[in-house]
Amino acid sequence: MVGPMINYGELEKKWQEEWGKARLFEGYVSDKEPFMVTAAFPYVNGPQHIGHMRTYGTADVLARYKRMRGFNVLYPMGFHGTGTPILALAKRLQAKDEELIRDLKLFGIPDSELAKMTDPLYIANYFAGEIESGMHAAGYSIDWRRKLFSIEPAFGKFIEWQFSILNAKGLLTQGRHPVGWCPIENNAVGMHDTRHDVEPEIDEETVVAFKVDGGEAKMLCATYRPETIFGVTNLFVNEGAAYALCAIEGMEGRYYLAKGAAGALAYQLKITQLQEVAGTDLLAMACINPMTGERVPVLPGFFVKEDVGTGIVMSVPAHAPFDYAAIERLKLSGNQAAAAIRPVRVLEVEVGRSKGPGQGEAVPSELPALSYLRLMKIDASAGDEAIEEATKLAYKEENRFGRMLVKGYEGMGEPEARERIRKELAASGSGFTIYVLTNSPVYCRAGHTVAVRVVENQWFLNYGDEKWKAAATVAFAKVNVLPEKSRRVLESALGWIGLRAVARAQGLGTRFPIDPAYIIESLSDSTIYMTLYTIMHIIRDVPPERLSPSFFDCVFLGKGGADGVAKETGIAYDTVRKAREEFTYWYRTTSRHSSPDLIFNHLTMYLYNHVAVLPEGCWPKQIVVNGTVLSEGEKMSKSLGNIVPLAEGIRKYGADPLRFVVIAAVDLFNDSNYSPEAVNGVSERLEYLYNTASSIDSLDSGELRHIDYWLYSRLNRKIGAVTESMDALELRVASTEILYNSILELRRYFARGGSNAVVVREYVSAVTLMLCPISPHISEELWHMLGGSTFASAERWPHSDSSMVSEKVEAEEELVEGVIADARQVMSIVGKKTGKQVKGVRLIVAEDWKRRASNLIASRKNLSVAIEAVRAGKEKELGESAAKVDEKTAIDFLTSLARRMSGLKESGITQADEIALLDEARRYMTSMIGAEVSIEAESASRSARANKSLPGRPSIDAEA
């Protein structure tokens, strides 16, 4: 039957209006158990896309489910606008960035709006509006009265209060901190400030100072592998580059390094250039290895870059393929100093080990560097990229498997030796640490090269504070984490987080109370803001300046009476009292939702800040982490141009099918996949339910038949299973059971001749209610078609009546399906052999003694117990024949019997039952297999195969 296409747009709008009119989702304090659901509020620097639906939709499904389970549910929403991205966006629009304008136009933002977006506040409000309307269209059950915005004054007052508490508890500290830095604009540079949105990656590198032989100055070599210093045979400089003799504040002596490098390091070391020297000048010198005291020459290195590190590198030809290659080339060019070099091994390593045991090629050589070149099938004359490959492999294998050969460090792994040697170098004044950009060069939006700057006196939140960490860990132990496996990720994040810088020079947001020249960083100002939802609608009209710390102390911490606080702040007594009441009511049971990328910052900081600021009763109760959304199997990205705006997805397919696919079609932690086939598939199935509901009136009523009991059994089993899955937010299991399997069952029911209106109505009604949290609009519509006059969204979740679940009835239906499958197979074989169409099929039903035998095994409850019984020598229970075979054969027999009998269920089906059942299903089977079916008992059969029959698996005779 092809029914009418559902007009999702109309239907959804209708029910959204009805919900609004009924104020269905506004949360009011009552005596019911509260349940508060919050999701990380959206950042308003762009339009909403289908990816956003994953988190907000999952939160909505939970909110709706809990509501139907009888909880008083509150699902509020807010918007995030603090920080730099919105500011950066406005700046780019001021500069008429064409690429950006094109992107925004693609999202359907009109020119008239773009023109106004040079104002960051306008941008924030515009996208907040866009996102809010999208959330309405998606059907989220949000209480919009409590909407908040992180850039509104009341929010700022709240953040000031929060930071005053953190400060009072001594959790703010100051210190040095490396950041990406634009030297021209004098700005810290984060991902949003760079070309192509590259995050400047900062890493530590060790600098080793080599004293010039016969002089006072030292040459600075930057290296990631200070432990190889024992193998240094020479230094390399770039002979074409300019170098300088420098003084460095806080360090004694004079130092050589490349001019380019000195410029890049100027933001972390105070370097004064005293005298310029050419690379060739350095070649005339020799240096002393600070660890070995050996004298090493300085040679020209083709690969040395003057603006990376210090522009001078130490050469370890035994282990570094680049160094080895450079020396080999120098030898060929007749360099005498190079010819005199003898590589020194400091590590022992099995070259090629990482290719797997026995799979690596044996590359015999005294020199790992040479071996790695050979392994890559190249030699010293190869290009930089090929040598780079060899270097990577050498670094990786030596780091992992290498053992130190140097006296005093013998047998030590490389990472351990590295740490020790770094410390020794630092202690002797021959080494220190610098920060480098590992992904250099990085350019800021204006096109300048980004350097690393060490910021002094940066303010940090000290998440490394031991007491704080311990308290957060204790609090976390009591949190219910869904899915359970994300607990481990959170756990490691909890231990890993240390200092976090909180002050920024620019951006929207709240001024840092201790130093108002700075703005509080935007993830640090959104850690406990969910508490504010509980009172937002109450304080909306309170002048922000009255929202003093004592007000928040009273509401959130219960300090001071409402009376006194009202007088002190000038806020109405009722407002203070009500705010306190709302907070204490709602903030008891909370569920926090976010995507996995927020685990390492937001969710972790959320936990810490709750613990630091709020009383124990308000600490997190549940954290839900959901996966993201793929667009036709690909990660959504600007460069792929495959970002689907939410509004577009809803317009094309309807919110309900979209919600089903995006939120519920996969496991919580996995990425769901938005694709036309998937959404259409759901759409069609929803329409099947719709058509079934609209044609119920044409069905009969009357006495219940076998297949009716079967449908009842399936339904009640389904309710139980779905409820269990929903409780664990296992939405994939729940959604397939609710929609896909229900439809299979209905089809089966009708195919088997089921046609009872009462049964079908009950079945579809329950399925509708279970569907409601996932696809609420169509559920409301179905609910009304089925005769409901209430809101499905406000109905109670269906109850599973276990007395209606019948193993026997279901086993009998399975039996019929199994017989059909077997009969088809036999028919096809017979058909092939004889070349004739099979016209009749005779089913020969097993005798009751066989049933006793199989029940005997089944009564062991499970296969292992039965097997154990056999192994313990009780095999006589299997019958005499079994006693004669060996243990292995007996076990195999049990296993295969279990398989053939579709499990070791103890069934109460007798031969008479089975015959009656098959007889009842005869017409159905005949139509399914296209051959006449007859049934007879084994003992009454003259068939040669009669004795092959098993309980539930009749022997089959096919007649051509």
Next chain:
RNA sequence: GCAGGGGUGGCAGAGCCUGGCCAAAUGCGGCGGGCUUAGGACCCGUUUCCUUUGUGGAUGCGAGAGUUCAAAUCUCUCCCCCUGCACCA
């Protein structure tokens, strides 16, 4: 490198915790058939190889080794992929 998550059939993706009804759910795709004027939808079969008037066998879940009567599942080693590594929302 460190931390976390993964590697399953043409693809996507369950199963792994708690070993055996697992040649491995489900969806998509392919092939054959039914239904139809036709297409779509729907239904049936098939989609590793061999065997078969039947429910049997071989191989098999990244690679290798081990534990076990029995391994996708447990242990060890290795390889590979993804994410995060901080001031950035």
